[in-house]
Amino acid sequence: MAAESKAYRPSMRDRVRALVALTAAGAGSVALPGTARAADAAGPGTAATAATAGDTLSVGAGETYVVGTTTALGALTLAEGGTLAAPDGYGLTLTVDGVETGSVLTATLAPSTTIAPGTYTGDIVLTVAEQNxxxxxxxxxxxxxxxxxxxxxxxxxxxxxxxxxxxxxxDTAAQGVSVTSTGEAFDGFYVAEGASYAVTDTVIGCTGNGRCDFVGDGAALVGTGSGTRLVLDGVTVSNKGVERSGLVAADGANVVVKNSAVQCLNGVLPSDYVFAGGANMLVVPWRLGISGNVRATNLLGTGTRATYINSTIASETWGAFSTDSVSGAQATAVNCTISNLGDEGYGSFADGDVTERILGCTLDVGTYATVIGASDSTVYYGDSTTEDVAQLNTDLELGLGEDELAALPVRSTTVTSRQFGVMWHGAGTLHITGGTILTTAATTFLDKAVRATITVDGSEGAALDPGNGVILQVMETDNPGSNDGVYTEPVDDPVKDDTWDVTAAHDSDSSAAFTDIALTGDFYNAMRTGRNMVLGFTGSRVTGVLSASESRHAVDTITSAEYAQLGHVTNTAQPVVNNGVVVTLDGGSQWTVTGTSYLSRLTLSADSAVTAPAGSAVSMTVDGEPAAIEPGGDYSGAITIGVG
Structure with missing residues (x-):
């Protein structure tokens, strides 16, 4: 049943009396305030013999006490071996002085909780509520x-x-509320079934493990279901615990977050936890190259939308702005700060058929700015232009007023990563526009044997700054395929596939197109099997090596203990086998070659050129024969370009 609109509350006791009346139907007979009641039939093998005296309830070892209805107490003692339970189909929640506490999962991977033994004193409420x-x-x-x-x-x-x-x-909004949880697997707000709800100026803090962020079990807020609309404004979430997410949007909901802050820190895994996937994935799989056990936000399901505006999203490690198992979803961040507080983790994750927009944001991340994890993902890095934000306001039904739109400054996206920029372990597309700046300690774009499509428009100042000097690395995947697997570096030479055309661009190839930009860095294709690296430069200058290569990790085998080695390779330029390098220079582009480069095709417009650094000269052979690099030339075969 829906409660009438009401304001909470001058006193806890008045609240409980009201709630007892509301929840009595179906939950057993009503207990008077300050008393507790055992269910008429506690069930076989149980005892309902706990004594009650006024505001006090004591449950002894070996006893099971079924709380028949929401109950207020002044003291509760639950002995080791004693059990507090709710009737079938109901759950039991304990609060002390307004803080949810005492709830523990019945086992490491259990889907429900029980009340932990102990002595509780204060303003106690045992709430009997229908299970969700x-x-x-x-x-x-x-x-x-x-x-x-x-x-x-x-x-x-x-x-x-x-x-x-x-x-x-x-019934439509909560304002100025606080929710504090120190128990396990308890949510603050759960908005579902086509509801429209606003939460403003609210503080939520949850300490203790959650259970599953695919359904939001333990999340501060959940918005789920087709037609559901959840709007947050001025909300602060500070969580700490395994799977204790800040916000989960799922199954067709439209969630809008404004002027808010979400921060989630790792918890302590149960000592008996062994990695499992699906609903039992309490930690990030190590084969992603990171660690951690909580994602700050998660977006799931079909047609779900989550938009963050002028907000901060932070995870300790694992992930800050995540999507998982989606279709037709849209994840958007405008003028936000997205960060990993520890040394590892990703800023955003694009999984499945999702459009992800990062506009005018600041990313400060541990391992990856973005991970593209499945086909059909499209990610945009760009500016929060007035026109684009206004269009998103309409398309995503954000509900921003004219004053709110006018108050949003136009900003560019800046990325600082302590390791990589964008990593692909699933096919997907990345567009970079505006004044976006990517500064990374390691490789800017890391493609692990999938179709990566990259476009970078530098006409408004976009720039790439790889700390290790590599802009694009295409390589065989080093993912061992399972959490107990081992990656072993190949030692044999790749075998030529005569059916693979290394001079052509294929739909399955990795491709990158750059317009109106100056680039300094190397591009390597270290694939052993058939996949070309297709590079196009228009009105651009590139200084570096563009080549087929052999890549090597620092170690020959990688297990879970060496997960930090994943993705980190060095390259030795070598002739093309199945790893074609197809380069097109157009619109007055210039490639300054800084080291021997092995290509399979080179095409130049009449106004483009291949040059060497000052004081050096560039030379080319095609199939072992010297060839001049002519404007307008189109060369294919075993191409070697050197400087000397």
């Missing part, structure tokens, strides 16, 4: 939350509202 089941990958989780909102408003029967402190809560 959420299924993923064959596991159904029993979610609990401070506030459940459906299309008709607040559903009190599914809410533990004693965890809402201060402010005002109505």
């Amino acid at each position: 089941p959420a299924a993923f990958a064959g596991v159904t989780f029993a979610l609990r939350q401070a506030l459940y909102v459906a299309a008709d408003g607040v559903v009190a029967a599914k809410s533990a509202t004693s965890a809402l402190v201060g402010g005002t809560v109505t």
Whole structure:
């Protein structure tokens, strides 16, 4: 049932009395405030013999006490071996002085919680609420939350509202509220079933492990379901715990976040946890080259939209701005700061059929600015221009007013990465425009044996600055394929595939097109099997090596212990085998060759040129025969370009 619009609250006891009346239906008979009640039938093999005295409840070892309805207490003692339970189909939440606490998962990978033994004193509420089941990958989780909102408003029967402190809560909005959780797997706000809800000026802090961020079990806020709209403005989330995400958007919801901050820190894994995938993935797979056990945000499902405006998103490691298992989704950040607070992690992850826009943002990341993890992903780095933001306001139904739009400054995107820029382990497209600056300690673009499509327009100042001098690395994947796998560096020479045309551009190739930009750095194709690196330069200058190569890691084998070695390779330029390098210089472009480069095709417009650094000369052979590099020339075969 939906509660009437109401403001919470002068006193905890008044709140509990109101909630008891709202939730009594279906949850057992109503207990008077300050008393507790055992269910009439506790079930076989259990005991319902706990004594109650006024505001005190004690449950002894070996006893099971079924709390029949929401109950207020002054003291609770639960002995080791004792159990507090709710009736079938209901969940139990404990708050002390407005703080959700005491809840622990019944086992490491269990989908539900129980109350931990201990002595609790203060303003205690035991809330009996209808379970909120959420299924993923064959596991159904029993979610609990401070506030459940459906299309008709607040559903009190599914809410533990004693965890809402201060402010005002109505059927359409919550303002000035705080939610604090020190128990496990408890959500702040769960907005679903086509609801439209706003949360403003609210603080949420959750410490303790969550369970599954694919359904938001343990998240501060969840917006899920087709037609659901969740708007946050001035919300601060500070979480710490395994899978204790800040915000999850799922299954067709439209989530809009403004002027807010989400920060999530790693928790401590259970000592018996062994990596498992799907619903039991509590940590990032090491074969991604990073570690961590919490994502700050996650976007899931079909047609889901999540837009962050003038906000900060931070994870300790793993990931800050994530999408996973999506189709037709849109993830957008405008004028945001996206960061990893530790030495590892990614800023954003694009997985599946998602359009991801990072406009006017500042990224300060540990390992990757962005990971492109599946085909059909398209990522944009650019400026937050007035025209683009206005168009997004319409297309994504953001609901920004004219004053809000006018107050957003036009900014460029800047990326600082302590390792790589963008990494592909699934096919996808990256567009860079405006004044975007990518500064990386290692390679700018890292393509692991998939179709990577890159366009960079430098006409408005976009620039790339790779600290290791490599702009694009195409290589065989070093992902061992499973979490207990081992990557072993090949030692044999690649075998020529006579059916593979190294001089042509194929749909499956890795390609990069650069316009109106000056580049300093190398481009290597170290693939052993058939995949060409197709490079196009228009009105641009590039200084470096463009070549087929052999890549080598610093170690011959990589296990989970050496995960930080993934992606880090050195290159030795060598003739093309199956790894064609197809280069086109157009629109007055100039390539200044800084080292021996092996190509399979070179095409120049009449106004483009290949040159050497000052004091050197450039030379070319094609199939072993000397050849002049002529304006307008088109050369194919075994091409070697050297300087001397």
